[in-house]
Amino acid sequence: MLHKNLLLTSLTVLLLASCSKDDDDITTEAPASFNYTVPATYTFERNTVTSVDYAGQTSRLLMLDEMGTYIKTAATNTTVADDVFLSEMYLNTNNRFTGIGLNTSGKQLKDKTAASKDYFTLFYGGGSTAEQANIRDFYETQFDNADLASQGATAAAGVAGVYPDGTSKRLFATNGLEPQQVFLKGMMGSCMMDQISNNYLSLNKLDEATNRADNTNKVLVSGKSYTAMEHAWDEAYGYVYGADNTTVTPNTFKFWSSYINQVNADVDFNTLKADIDLAFRKGRAAIVANDYAVRDAQIDIIRAKLAMIPAVRAVFYLQAGKGKLVTDNGAKAFHDLSEGYGFIMSLRYTNKPGTNNPYFSKAEVDAMLASMVSGTNGLWDINTLGSKLDAISTQIATKFGFTVVQAATVN
Template sequence: MKSNFYSLGAMLLSLSLLTSCSNDDNGNNTVNYEIPTSYTFERNGATTVDFSGQTARLQMLDAMGAVYTTAATDGTTLDGMTLQNMFSNTNNPFALNALNTSGKNLKSKTAASNDYFTLFLGGGSTTEKVAVQSFFESQFTTGALASQGNAASAGVAGAYLDGSKMRLFAANGLEPQQVLLKGLMGAVMMDQISNQYLSVNTLDNASIRIENTNKVMAENANFTTMEHYWDEAYGYVYGADDATNNSLKYWSSYIEQVNADTDFNTVSAEINLAFRKGRAAIEANDYLVRDQQIAIIRKNLALVAAVRSVYYLQEGKAKLVQDNGAKAFHALSEGYGFIMALRYTRQPGTDTPYFSKEEVDTMLATLTSGTNGLWDIDNLSPKLDAVAGQIASRFGFSVAQASTVN
């Protein structure tokens, strides 16, 4: 993974304080309210923002990724049961005890949005939810198999020295660590943002909208339930950032990497402003503006996933001539994970993702088709181009534009 770190504070301060005017919920009066330059909201002198649960889950994912890194670096056998316990947060698996006692876990939030998998729209099913969770659990077993001391080769799970970094590859060439990390960015973070917490079905469910309008606080809290749902979506993007060390993680980091390209250099500002503007609109009971910001966030976050998918496929393609193709597999595994995330995107104004489950499954199967998956390098380049072209075309950019993002 290529990492670019940006000063979060500088980015936020560069966005000027804005004022919005919009009709209230009844459409009778115009209300004025300010959009703050940072994601700071208070009531009676105390913060109303809480996304601690999201931060905990992102920290859990960090810890899971570190299990693969440690096994690969130290040449030790990866313990798949440790990863299983981390995924479900059972048997106190984390070194940070606050995570063990948090009551949070990643498994229950994997492919678990109400809109796509359980209640509202019927776009998915609980059967699919279980299948997706099982797929990620299979990456624990694959990682353990790859750590048994074999050198990675066609049809053989094992370790590969990529420059100074040791990596673990499955028999088909995929890197289970990256499939897990990038895949859960989609199946947990993207799904919960676009199809759960920013779903109108969730935000306006039951009495939530009435309570927000009347500023009825959630139990033992300084926020309304609607405010909190919005904060939780925000937390899945920015909840692991460390402004002190200028460190961005997961979606926040990739938003900035995509934004660094001139073809996509409005993505970061649009997402950040939409989160702040939507939250301010919720406080002001301006639900029309709230919903407009939901569309902006969904569209831009999906674009980031698409651009990174294409970028990594093309980066991998450029490295296929090295080490019998193995040099390419880290990038291709990241691309594979980002393609998985496309299933959890949401087209604004619709109840559907930019790519259906069936389309995503077909693209993934194309990449790993053949006797030994990615190791079939003689036939891999045209597959990479075809999938990259399909994604770019759907989102309205060119493969060349996405390939220049670093």
């Protein structure tokens, strides 16, 4: 299994009695007073056994990937994207997955959607259980939209259906949005981003109950090789990198890990990958060493740098879609615009350091999304769409301190 291989390849953090560094050492040393090093890879052991476990996160990422593939295959093969089947995948009932171990993993995507401690349990960031229910229902609606679009009609203004996109086919709802992309990108925010920034990296999770004292005294979770705090940090890491496979050629990267690579490929954002990777390694090493000040500083770095990814990609896809409106009368552009729509949804689940609130409030995100599909026919009203896309792009870029042009040129 992929997640098992990932765990077995994890290396180790060295807790040293004294720190030394030769010319070939590529690790980064933490403050000498704590006397520990940060490993070059996300690798930590205890008594020669890996202390890293994010198998649950790997399972959920693979579930989401399989759901996306199911919808895409229905479009390509002109078969029905059954909404009941998709709902059962979302809840992980009736053995709907083909991936090894997913059906029996005891994991599901639905109960981790909009479920963080900070935003949906303790209700920081404007969250509530009512909003949680609405978000989950929204995804069920995307399953309905995919089902309707796969019934054989050709997509058009006000008509859900299939539309060719080059050599492939895609499903579009009546308003022009692509249910598959809205679901996938939306879940990257409401599940993965929310769990990373507002749950597992939350002090309400890391330090809950006796976690801090237990970590300081290295009281391990029963039957495990890690403390509860170490495990929570690893679960945040797993939601970014848990479905990567670097044992194949070419390497495969999924969801946030893939988009971190894509954004990092642009010269204007080419430190993001290294910054996020180092912060995860440094924070985990600090937890092992009981250096909670350094741990907390890495939380801020991860939250801020990770939030840049949906911001940059949202602007990129809005501008890419806008450009295609001119060349194909809108239909092919809707795939890009749907990705942009999903990344805008993700902005609601970011966490701005020092505030414990998202960079954009729920109300602000809802207003941007409503603007995109405003009018009688949603995205199909292409004559008025361009100015809306520019306004939203500028709003996002200004908030995060980059320009629309910088984001629009990312690969």
